[in-house]
Amino acid sequence: MTTIKDVAKAAAVSTATVSAVINDSAYVSPPLRARVQAAIHDLKYEPSQMARNLKKGRSELIALIVADLANPFFARMVWAAEAAVAAWGYSLVVFNSDEKPENERKALARIRALSCDGALVVPVGLPTHYAQRDAEGRGFPTVLFGRVVDDRHSDTVTIDNVAAASQVTNYLLDLGHTRIGSITGPLHLTTGRGRLDGMLQAMAQRGVAPEPGHVRSGEFREDVAYSVAREMLDRPDRPTALYVANGVMALGVMRALADLSIHCPNDISIASTDTISGIGGLRPRLTRTEHPIIEMTNEALRLLVDRIQRGKDKPPRNVVFQPALVLGESCAPLRQS
Amino acid sequence: MTTIKDVAKAAAVSTATVSAVINDSAYVSPPLRARVQAAIHDLKYEPSQMARNLKKGRSELIALIVADLANPFFARMVWAAEAAVAAWGYSLVVFNSDEKPENERKALARIRALSCDGALVVPVGLPTHYAQRDAEGRGFPTVLFGRVVDDRHSDTVTIDNVAAASQVTNYLLDLGHTRIGSITGPLHLTTGRGRLDGMLQAMAQRGVAPEPGHVRSGEFREDVAYSVAREMLDRPDRPTALYVANGVMALGVMRALADLSIHCPNDISIASTDTISGIGGLRPRLTRTEHPIIEMTNEALRLLVDRIQRGKDKPPRNVVFQPALVLGESCAPLRQS
DNA sequence: AAAATGTAGCGAAACGATTAGCTCGGTGTC
DNA sequence: GACACCGAGCTAATCGTTTCGCTACATTTT
Numbered sequence: 139m140t141t142i143k144d145v146a147k148a149a150a151v152s153t154a155t156v157s158a159v160i161n162d163s164a165y166v167s168p169p170l171r172a173r174v175q176a177a178i179h180d181l182k183y184e185p186s187q188m189a190r191n192l193k194k195g196r197s198e199l200i201a202l203i204v205a206d207l208a209n210p211f212f213a214r215m216v217w218a219a220e221a222a223v224a225a226w227g228y229s230l231v232v233f234n235s236d237e238k239p240e241n242e243r244k245a246l247a248r249i250r251a252l253s254c255d256g257a258l259v260v261p262v263g264l265p266t267h268y269a270q271r272d273a274e275g276r277g278f279p280t281v282l283f284g285r286v287v288d289d290r291h292s293d294t295v296t297i298d299n300v301a302a303a304s305q306v307t308n309y310l311l312d313l314g315h316t317r318i319g320s321i322t323g324p325l326h327l328t329t330g331r332g333r334l335d336g337m338l339q340a341m342a343q344r345g346v347a348p349e350p351g352h353v354r355s356g357e358f359r360e361d362v363a364y365s366v367a368r369e370m371l372d373r374p375d376r377p378t379a380l381y382v383a384n385g386v387m388a389l390g391v392m393r394a395l396a397d398l399s400i401h402c403p404n405d406i407s408i409a410s411t412d413t414i415s416g417i418g419g420l421r422p423r424l425t426r427t428e429h430p431i432i433e434m435t436n437e438a439l440r441l442l443v444d445r446i447q448r449g450k451d452k453p454p455r456n457v458v459f460q461p462a463l464v465l466g467e468s469c470a471p472l473r474q475s
Numbered sequence: 476m477t478t479i480k481d482v483a484k485a486a487a488v489s490t491a492t493v494s495a496v497i498n499d500s501a502y503v504s505p506p507l508r509a510r511v512q513a514a515i516h517d518l519k520y521e522p523s524q525m526a527r528n529l530k531k532g533r534s535e536l537i538a539l540i541v542a543d544l545a546n547p548f549f550a551r552m553v554w555a556a557e558a559a560v561a562a563w564g565y566s567l568v569v570f571n572s573d574e575k576p577e578n579e580r581k582a583l584a585r586i587r588a589l590s591c592d593g594a595l596v597v598p599v600g601l602p603t604h605y606a607q608r609d610a611e612g613r614g615f616p617t618v619l620f621g622r623v624v625d626d627r628h629s630d631t632v633t634i635d636n637v638a639a640a641s642q643v644t645n646y647l648l649d650l651g652h653t654r655i656g657s658i659t660g661p662l663h664l665t666t667g668r669g670r671l672d673g674m675l676q677a678m679a680q681r682g683v684a685p686e687p688g689h690v691r692s693g694e695f696r697e698d699v700a701y702s703v704a705r706e707m708l709d710r711p712d713r714p715t716a717l718y719v720a721n722g723v724m725a726l727g728v729m730r731a732l733a734d735l736s737i738h739c740p741n742d743i744s745i746a747s748t749d750t751i752s753g754i755g756g757l758r759p760r761l762t763r764t765e766h767p768i769i770e771m772t773n774e775a776l777r778l779l780v781d782r783i784q785r786g787k788d789k790p791p792r793n794v795v796f797q798p799a800l801v802l803g804e805s806c807a808p809l810r811q812s
Numbered sequence: 813a814a815a816a817t818g819t820a821g822c823g824a825a826a827c828g829a830t831t832a833g834c835t836c837g838g839t840g841t842c
Numbered sequence: 843g844a845c846a847c848c849g850a851g852c853t854a855a856t857c858g859t860t861t862c863g864c865t866a867c868a869t870t871t872t
Contacts, residue, residue, distance in 0.1 A: 184584075184587065184588060186529075186590060187590065188528055188529045188534065188589070188590050189529055191525055192526055197525060207553065207554040207557055208554050210547060213547065213550035213551075213553065214545070216550070217545050217550070217571065220544055220569055220570065220571045221571065224570075229568050230568065230569050230570075231566050231567065231568050232557055232567050232569050233557065233561075233566070234554065234558065234561075251521060251522070251523075252524050252535075252536075253523060253524065392758075421729075
């Protein structure tokens with residue numbers, strides 16, 4: 139490989155001058171500049187980022203750890219993050235914790251070893267774990283995304299889960315439903331807990347109590363939602379409306395409906411929070427809240443880049459986005475029967 | 476940050492010894508080893524990959540350039556690639572060329588600047604462009620994925636597009652259909668061209684000629700497929716069966732059907748090649764070929780890692796995978812009417 | 813006892829860039 | 843003409859590792 143020294147020799151100048159030409163960091167007289175550029179071109183020289191990074195203490199790498207790369211929601215986040223990161227002049231290193239604290243720990247270690255300049259993390263959310271991460275990782279530019287953990291030292295970007303769920307629930311209540319069931323995610327995550335709480339709050343405010351068997355939670359997975367839905371809906375006392383906590387789970391629920399020959403929205407109304415691209419093909423179209431993944435990701439990276447470039451001593455910022463209710467055809471007024 | 480020198484000083488040894496301890500690269504007597512390890516632990520020292528990489532000339536980074544990160548097919552590929560790369564001890568840097576040669580060129584430049592050890596590329600497939608890439612990038616470990624370009628110098632991993640399309644088409648023919656239409660992708664890509672060819676071959680072998688207006692190609696995008704489908708199907712002479720070239724396009728076609736109130740499979744049979752996860756929720760389930768993305772990605776990375784570690788002078792290898800036909804409920808025998 | 817052999821650990825030169833500080837002429841001022 | 847000043851370009855230190863070659867001591871061989 140050709141190095142800066144080769145170029146310097148070929149152009150009969152010092153390496154300092156070559157560096158100055160490359161980086162425009164000092165005035166170089168036109169004739170010299172031309173000679174250097176000719177040499178660069180002739181030798182097909184390209185500066186080694188690695189050496190540059192070692193010297194400068196930066197890597198121009200931003201890491202993204204998502205909790206589940208197989209989830210289209212996070213896949214979309216990767217898409218948005220890649221674009222944003224590239225626009226800021228960085229490159230994106232992707233990790234998948236697969237909801238496992240152990241993987242997350244490894245990824246964080248790797249990130250520090252690679253001297254990434256910062257990390258955008260969708261935490262798996264185990265509190266014990268986070269105490270540890272915090273002790274080790276203090277000062278490392280990090281933005282937590284989507285699921286707040288009890289960490290007041292990092293920047294966070296989240297969605298208002300409680301509002302999302304109560305918005306959707308209120309819509310179902312407005313249609314006259316009272317036997318409303320829910321299938322939500324793991325309760326140690328705010329995306330699980332918050333959405334359940336939002337749903338229950340909305341019910342409570344109208345003085346409606348959910349039936350115990352109609353409130354279920356599991357993992358944010360299509361197959362889990364499928365089996366929970368099958369079990370809950372294959373009974374005579376099934377709910378007349380169902381709130382599903384995320385897009386992937388909604389797919390599972392719709393599959394269960396098809397298999398049970400329950401018609402939506404005639405036999406049951408379905409509504410969800412959070413959306414994924416694959417859902418666009420579903421019929422009936424789902425009534426749901428849309429979460430601005432792209433804007434959220436952009437904002438998260440803005441915060442991250444700001445912290446990388448402007449310093450770490452600023453107080454942490456917490457940005458909360460609001461979801462928007464989008465009506466499909468998956469809900470119908472309660473029929474008196 | 477604590478460096479190897481700090482550790483050396485603290486343990487009263489030379490940096491060479493510390494390095495030997497870290498890497499197990501030379502025998503160090505137990506007492507010294509213990510002292511060094513204690514110092515490492517006390518100072519919370521972690522070696523800088525950046526310095527190590529500069530010295531060793533490796534980066535432990537593998538790059539992935541996909542043609543369209545928003546496409547669930549490629550999103551799934553990122554998922555598989557991350558897992559495989561991690562298993563080999565590398566980290567994954569992701570780029571999105573968004574089907575634009577210019578972006579791909581930039582990504583390739585960036586990859587070389589970062590001294591990634593190798594790259595897995597889903598090429599955008601412009602031949603002119605590839606001549607250039609080849610001239611510059613010769614010798615850089617690269618595996619081309621999914622779309623063959625005219626580059627006999629790189630390893631490639633592809634699917635047999637012709638076989639996939641003719642398999643599906645034959646199935647439609649077996650059901651009695653002869654007015655079969657097709658919506659395929661860009662013809663400069665083998666995933667576009669090959670699938671169209673496969674479909675036409677299958678038709679020709681049975682002596683069936685497609686109607687001119689029923690053979691359409693566009694981009695691999697949901698919205699493009701939607702509008703092409705709307706136009707083709709909203710006419711009295713519409714085909715009785717439709718072959719759609721990929722998963723994302725199939726979603727668009729199904730959406731068009733819903734909007735036109737054409738019932739599948741009663742009014743029209745739909746079949747596609749290639750699958751995406753979001754499609755699982757579709758009803759009726761699509762009859763399609765499944766492409767083994769995960770195995771293909773694993774194989775591609777095996778080739779890549781092998782080339783990185785075993786050297787570049789081996790002859791290029793070209794691995795071709797076979798698709799498998801999966802029956803759904805989206806096709807029905809032709810009704811005589 | 814001298815020579816040969818082995819070996820634990822050290823010193824210092826890389827890797828390929830950036831950059832502070834210096835040199836060395838040429839101008840401008842008094 | 844002496845002095846300060848300025849600007850273009852060079853020298854060399856530095857970033858944090860790895861690793862080659864060497865020392866110096868211990869052990870074995872003759």
